[in-house]
Amino acid sequence: xxxxxxxxxxxxxxxxxxxxxxxxxxxxxxxxxxxxxxxxxxxxxxxxxxxxxxxxxxxxxxxxxxxxxxxxxxxxxxxxxxxxxxxxxxxxxxxxxxxxxxxxxxxxxxxxxxxxxxxxxxxxxxxxxxxxxxxxxxxxxxxxxxxxxxxxxxxxxxxxxxxxxxxxxxxxxxxxxxxxxxxxxxxxxxxxxxxxxxxxxxxxxxxxxxxxxxxxxxxxxxxxxxxxxxxxxxxxxxxxxxxxxxxxxxxxxxxxxxxxxxxxxxxxxxxxxxxxxxxxxxxxxxxxxxxxxxxxxxxxxxxxxxxxxxxxxxxxxxxxxxxxxx
Numbered sequence: 001x002x003x004x005x006x007x008x009x010x011x012x013x014x015x016x017x018x019x020x021x022x023x024x025x026x027x028x029x030x031x032x033x034x035x036x037x038x039x040x041x042x043x044x045x046x047x048x049x050x051x052x053x054x055x056x057x058x059x060x061x062x063x064x065x066x067x068x069x070x071x072x073x074x075x076x077x078x079x080x081x082x083x084x085x086x087x088x089x090x091x092x093x094x095x096x097x098x099x100x101x102x103x104x105x106x107x108x109x110x111x112x113x114x115x116x117x118x119x120x121x122x123x124x125x126x127x128x129x130x131x132x133x134x135x136x137x138x139x140x141x142x143x144x145x146x147x148x149x150x151x152x153x154x155x156x157x158x159x160x161x162x163x164x165x166x167x168x169x170x171x172x173x174x175x176x177x178x179x180x181x182x183x184x185x186x187x188x189x190x191x192x193x194x195x196x197x198x199x200x201x202x203x204x205x206x207x208x209x210x211x212x213x214x215x216x217x218x219x220x221x222x223x224x225x226x227x228x229x230x231x232x233x234x235x236x237x238x239x240x241x242x243x244x245x246x247x248x249x250x251x252x253x254x255x256x257x258x259x260x261x262x263x264x265x266x267x268x269x270x271x272x273x274x275x276x277x278x279x280x281x282x283x284x285x286x287x288x289x290x291x292x293x294x295x296x297x298x299x300x301x302x303x304x305x306x307x308x309x310x311x312x313x314x315x316x317x318x319x320x321x322x323x324x325x326x
Contacts, residue, residue: 002047005030006038010047010061016183018051018060020190051081058190060094071113075120082123084168092171092184102165119164126161126317133157134195137315141289145260149296150289151307152203155315156195159285162317170314173284176221185221189228192313196229199280199311207234207276211283211291222284236279237270238295259290267295269303277306286312 002010005028012027013019021039025032039059042048049062062080076096085098085105093101099116103109134154142148159170166174172188175181199205210226226235279299281292289310296308 002042002045003038005034006042006047009035009038009042013048013059013061018058018187020058024059049081058187071116072120075116078120078123079116082168083119083164084166084171086166086171086174092175094168122161122164126158134198134311135315137286137289140316141286141293144288145290145293148293149300149308150293150310151296152199153286153289153292153310153312154195154199155286155312156192157314158317159314160317167314173314177284180221180224185224185228188313189225193229196231196280196282196311199309200231200233203278203280203307203309205233205278205280205309207236207274207279209236209238209279209281209295211281211295212238212240222282226282234272234274234276236272236276239268239270240266241268259288260294262290264294264297267291267298269295269298275304279305279308281308281310283310283312284314286310286315288316 008028009024012024019027021032021035024035024039028035039048043050046062048059051058051060079099080095083096083099083102084092084094085102086092087101088105091101099112099119100109103112103115108115134156135158136152137155138148138150138153141150141153157167157169159173160166169188169191172184172191175184176188200208208231210222213220213222281295283292286292292310292312296310299305299308
């Protein structure tokens, strides 16, 4: 039986889509401990579902997997937790509703059972044996670039998966690079903050760089993410400077040597007086890795930085062409 407080939680989640315990506590003006008591009961009643893990745990109204009929429950549950879809009309959906919308848009509703099973198998093949997040992607970059200046490279997820399109984080990056929505920025920040902190602690990072956008956009979300994260670290400022002031995006270059040249000759590091040892370069997406690797070369050769590490919210699953949509 629901209490008045739990009813308010459900109502808030219905209106907002998802929320963290601290957000619910602020909205209801109660302690986080009181929120957690209500959450435990709502989880038992299957009224809500949990996404992520501490410290980036979110809650949303539970998806009803019965609509998948003959799909095995593990397949339906995986879709309910992981699948997302940005519809052609601009609706961002997650879980069961996202999968159904994707099927309808692709005219694949008759194949929902085989595709549900295919998604389950693909997800397990990619993530089933992983060590969790963030995902080590250094070997992928090395296979493209060869010799590396980077000491490590991590992503929180792939930008897109074969056949099924953009992942949850891939969709959030895409949305924030095309339009600014505060709730999506807050959601993204919650989901990546722990991964970034793991990198900082693991490599004893003492300075960070937020890699600048190449193309001027109305919405530049990385500076907003930087403010949201509020990292207590020294920041090295980097700018992209183009000949004749004509910007050329990495994603527009099909050859790896062009990407390397673009990165090498357009990076300008603003002067700084401190002497960092271990630097973390933060970017929204890693395709070939040319940009962050060339920046690492400059930091090591000109500024005598001991180690350079890269983190991006999303990365390419295979090669780097997949990132072209970002």
